[in-house]
Amino acid sequence: xxxxxxxxxxxxxxxxxxxxxxxxxxxxxxxxxxxxxxxxxxxxxxxxxxxxxxxxxxxxxxxxxxxxxxxxxxxxxxxxxxxxxxxxxxxxxxx
Amino acid sequence: xxxxxxxxxxxxxxxxxxxxxxxxxxxxxxxxxxxxxxxxxxxxxxxxxxxxxxxxxxxxxxxxxxxxxxxxxxxxxxxxxxxxxxxxxxxxxxxxxxxxxxxxxxxxxxxxxxxxxxxxxxxxxxxxxxxxxxxxxxxxxxxxxxxxxxxxxxxxxxxxxxxxxxxxxxxxxxxxxxxxxxxxxxxxxxxxxxxxxxxxxxxxxxxxxxxxxxxxxxxxxxxxxxxxxxxxxxxxxxxxxxxxxxxxxxxxxxxxxxxxxxxxxxxxxxxxxxxxxxxxxxxxxxxxxxxxxxxxxxxxxxxxxxxxxxxxxxxxxxxxxxxxxxxxxxxxxxxxxxxxxxxxxxxxxxxxxxxxxxxxxxxxxxxxxxxxxxxxxxxxxxxxxxxxxxxxxxxxxxxxxxxxxxxxxxxxxxxxxxxxxxxxxxxxxxxxxxxxxxxxxxxxxxxxxxxxxxxxxxxxxxxxxxxxxxxxxxxxxxxxxxxxxxxxxxxxxxxxxxxxxxxxxxxxxxxxxxxxxxxxxxxxxxxxxxxxxxxxxxxxxxxxxxxxxxxxxxxxxxxxxxxxxxxxxxxxxxxxxxxxxxxxxxxxxxxxxxxxxxxxxxxxxxxxxxxxxxxxxxxxxxxxxxxxxxxxxxxxxxxxxxxxxxxxxxxxxxxxxxxxxxxxxxxxxxxxxxxxxxxxxxxxxxxxxxxxxxxxxxxxxxxxxxxxxxxxxxxxxxxxxxxxxxxxxxxxxxxxxxxxxxxxxxxxxxxxxxxxxxxxxxxxxxxxxxxxxxxxxxxxxxxxxxxxxxxxxxxxxxxxxx
Numbered sequence: 001x002x003x004x005x006x007x008x009x010x011x012x013x014x015x016x017x018x019x020x021x022x023x024x025x026x027x028x029x030x031x032x033x034x035x036x037x038x039x040x041x042x043x044x045x046x047x048x049x050x051x052x053x054x055x056x057x058x059x060x061x062x063x064x065x066x067x068x069x070x071x072x073x074x075x076x077x078x079x080x081x082x083x084x085x086x087x088x089x090x091x092x093x094x095x
Numbered sequence: 096x097x098x099x100x101x102x103x104x105x106x107x108x109x110x111x112x113x114x115x116x117x118x119x120x121x122x123x124x125x126x127x128x129x130x131x132x133x134x135x136x137x138x139x140x141x142x143x144x145x146x147x148x149x150x151x152x153x154x155x156x157x158x159x160x161x162x163x164x165x166x167x168x169x170x171x172x173x174x175x176x177x178x179x180x181x182x183x184x185x186x187x188x189x190x191x192x193x194x195x196x197x198x199x200x201x202x203x204x205x206x207x208x209x210x211x212x213x214x215x216x217x218x219x220x221x222x223x224x225x226x227x228x229x230x231x232x233x234x235x236x237x238x239x240x241x242x243x244x245x246x247x248x249x250x251x252x253x254x255x256x257x258x259x260x261x262x263x264x265x266x267x268x269x270x271x272x273x274x275x276x277x278x279x280x281x282x283x284x285x286x287x288x289x290x291x292x293x294x295x296x297x298x299x300x301x302x303x304x305x306x307x308x309x310x311x312x313x314x315x316x317x318x319x320x321x322x323x324x325x326x327x328x329x330x331x332x333x334x335x336x337x338x339x340x341x342x343x344x345x346x347x348x349x350x351x352x353x354x355x356x357x358x359x360x361x362x363x364x365x366x367x368x369x370x371x372x373x374x375x376x377x378x379x380x381x382x383x384x385x386x387x388x389x390x391x392x393x394x395x396x397x398x399x400x401x402x403x404x405x406x407x408x409x410x411x412x413x414x415x416x417x418x419x420x421x422x423x424x425x426x427x428x429x430x431x432x433x434x435x436x437x438x439x440x441x442x443x444x445x446x447x448x449x450x451x452x453x454x455x456x457x458x459x460x461x462x463x464x465x466x467x468x469x470x471x472x473x474x475x476x477x478x479x480x481x482x483x484x485x486x487x488x489x490x491x492x493x494x495x496x497x498x499x500x501x502x503x504x505x506x507x508x509x510x511x512x513x514x515x516x517x518x519x520x521x522x523x524x525x526x527x528x529x530x531x532x533x534x535x536x537x538x539x540x541x542x543x544x545x546x547x548x549x550x551x552x553x554x555x556x557x558x559x560x561x562x563x564x565x566x567x568x569x570x571x572x573x574x575x576x577x578x579x580x581x582x583x584x585x586x587x588x589x590x591x592x593x594x595x596x597x598x599x600x601x602x603x604x605x606x607x608x609x610x611x612x613x614x615x616x617x618x619x620x621x622x623x624x625x626x627x628x629x630x631x632x633x634x635x636x637x638x639x640x641x642x643x644x645x646x647x648x649x650x651x652x653x654x655x656x657x658x659x660x661x662x663x664x665x666x667x668x669x670x671x672x673x674x675x676x677x678x679x680x681x682x683x684x685x686x687x688x689x690x691x692x693x694x695x696x697x698x699x700x701x702x703x704x705x706x707x708x709x710x711x712x713x714x715x716x717x718x719x720x721x722x723x724x725x726x727x728x729x730x731x732x733x734x735x736x737x738x739x740x741x742x743x744x745x746x747x748x749x750x751x752x753x754x755x756x757x758x759x760x761x762x763x764x765x766x767x768x769x770x771x772x773x774x775x776x777x778x779x780x781x782x783x784x785x786x787x788x789x790x791x792x793x794x795x796x797x798x799x800x801x802x803x804x805x806x807x808x809x810x811x812x813x814x815x816x817x818x819x820x821x822x823x824x825x826x827x828x829x830x831x832x833x834x835x836x837x838x839x840x841x842x843x844x845x846x847x848x849x850x851x852x853x854x855x856x857x858x859x860x861x862x863x864x865x866x867x868x869x870x871x872x873x874x875x876x877x878x879x880x881x882x883x884x885x886x887x888x889x890x891x892x893x894x895x896x897x
Contacts, residue, residue, distance in 0.1 A: 015723075038753060042756065045756055060768040082745075
């Protein structure tokens with residue numbers, strides 16, 4: 001019972017945090033602000049899925065946690081590259 | 096298959112062989128090779144005369160028996176009369192055309208191939224008993240007539256005339272097909288004889304009158320009845336043999352044939368009686384009035400043909416009254432049917448000869464304009480004699496056959512004004528009056544044809560050629576026809592027993608066997624004779640004063656009722672209207688088409704739901720909603736609003752990524768780990784792909800439009816959202832049946848050795864879907880590769896309409 005209450009509080013806090021990130025995505029003065037907010041949203045999602053798997057008492061979502069972490073990284077990297085160079089994949093390697 | 100079938104198809108087979116004869120036709124005229132065909136057919140059909148006097152002969156050749164479509168041929172009196180006209184005049188016209196068309200200047204193989212196709216088609220029309228086969232041959236006459244009118248296709252007027260006749264006759268043909276199909280629906284039979292035998296059963300059917308009107312439309316368009324007569328004068332651009340054959344003697348009588356053939360079925364109805372007689376009378380009057388204002392001989396003959404066809408049609412309509420009397424032998428209206436058949440035959444003879452005469456004049460003087468012609472009597476005495484016989488027969492003067500049938504026509508018209516049926520006592524009086532007036536005009540234009548061409552002064556300076564008498568080859572066919580005109584005038588009962596009475600009997604099958612009618616030149620001083628005398632007196636007066644009233648007719652009557660103009664304008668506005676409509680609807684903008692598609696979706700779906708009053712939501716089956724669901728829904732709502740109103744592309748993309756990730760969390764909540772995994776990966780890849788594409792796009796703000804709150808786009812998107820939401824809510828009710836998923840849960844491990852039910856379904860229970868989704872991915876990747884690599888042109892056209 002205590003666990004459930006604790007989990008609910010945790011989820012609520014993460015939800016609030018997600019909304020705040022969302023505000024940053026919508027407002028954030030520069031693209032970099034928005035990308036960082038997106039990356040942090042991804043991390044929040046990792047936490048939310050973890051809390052949900054405890055709540056549902058299942059280990060079926062552990063893959064999801066790993067994947068979100070991975071993809072959030074990839075996404076952030078490609079955004080970063082896009083912001084930096086204007087393109088995601090270079091055609092030729094420039095030394 | 097019998098000999099009769101071969102006989103009908105023989106000209107068609109000959110038409111197929113004509114191109115093979117080009118080796119011989121370098122030396123001799125193709126017409127000589129073709130000429131034996133109609134002669135043989137004519138002789139063959141002559142052998143049928145004794146048979147049809149006794150009864151009918153019938154042959155069947157199964158074509159599509161499962162649909163009751165069989166090539167059934169029935170020869171009775173009416174069919175035989177037509178078949179003899181087609182083959183007899185066909186032979187004469189073929190002979191005539193050998194001398195008319197020059198071997199080295201014309202594409203004769205085309206001409207004779209078309210002519211032979213037409214002959215088969217026409218024989219098929221008059222001999223078929225099956226409605227569908229009849230329709231097949233009917234359309235074949237339209238097509239071959241189209242080809243023959245457009246024979247000199249380098250002339251603009253020929254192409255126009257061919258197109259116009261095609262439009263009008265094919266319109267009528269399609270209407271007639273509709274009528275035939277209705278007949279089939281009512282009687283479950285395609286056989287004309289069988290339908291007529293069951294005729295009494297369908298009179299009360301509510302489809303009876305529509306079938307009648309549709310079939311009459313077909314007959315009226317083909318037989319150039321008002322207002323569908325407009326194609327016939329333009330069809331005069333065809334070579335003269337074609338005009339003589341198709342547009343005076345045979346094809347334009349196909350409609351007459353249809354009306355005569357269906358008389359026993361439809362004539363019990365008052366609608367038939369009035370439609371056929373009044374349309375016929377209107378055509379008679381309109382054709383005769385119009386003929387007097389023309390200056391081209393062929394145009395005069397064209398309007399004269401229209402008028403005479405109207406005469407025959409009127410007689411057939413009036414003859415319908417005879418079916419309402421129990422004893423057909425006593426009724427005077429049978430005489431109307433007899434007069435129709437008689438005039439049908441007479442018209443074919445004198446009109447055929449007149450067309451050939453006009454062809455001769457055209458051939459020997461170079462013009463057909465009566466303002467240039469005159470005084471040809473001394474130069475072309477034989478032609479003048481033929482023309483004299485033809486025109487006087489057409490005017491209805493003794494001693495030629497036209498006089499006899501015209502007298503009978505007048506008699507029938509007087510009789511019908513006493514008819515005590517269909518309220519004929521009120522309006523029936525009009526018919527003899529119309530008949531008499533058009534008789535006068537017929538007299539006037541007949542005199543015009545003869546006297547303006549052959550009497551008066553010769554005007555050699557107006558003629559393109561130096562006129563001289565025609566060769567014997569051109570003269571022989573009209574001489575034969577004129578001989579018939581005279582012979583029947585002198586011995587009017589010559590063909591009665593053998594040809595005309597069997598024809599009347601097949602139009603009125605209830606007629607007793609011993610029916611006979613006696614035609615005589617002198618039959619006492621009757622009202623009809625007095626009418627003829629009146630016609631001659633008034634006609635002579637009008638002819639003498641022709642130049643005074645002609646312009647009055649043109650300006651006051653025919654200019655105001657120009658049906659040709661109406662046709663031209665309707666074609667013009669149809670084309671213009673279609674073009675403008677297409678230009679208005681097909682804007683070339685994808686957004687417009689999306690509006691159409693989504694708008695149609697809203698209207699159809701909402702309309703169906705409203706019509707079925709399907710708005711009953713079952714709240715019992717809804718599941719409870721947790722706080723997490725609310726939070727996620729709120730996130731999605733915020734991101735969606737952000738996407739719609741965002742100002743830059745990158746913001747849209749980031750928000751789209753957020754949206755995808757949130758949906759994956761929804762999958763987590765809904766306990767679908769596989770979906771969540773896939774959704775995450777795909778979302779990431781899509782975002783990266785968007786970023787890839789954006790590098791090549793211009794700045795978002797460049798094409799930015801201020802989203803208007805109340806535009807069509809907004810309304811449609813809101814409408815689609817509402818429609819889809821309502822549809823989902825209505826469809827959510829799962830109480831109808833059990834889900835099939837229980838089976839998968841129970842059997843995933845037992846049957847397929849897998850614990851992951853989703854994956855077992857994907858690759859085992861329903862592996863076929865997965866196979867083809869893999870194929871979709873393969874096609875997509877190959878497609879992308881091809882689009883990126885394959886550059887056949889340096890720059891692609893950006894506009895799809897280019």
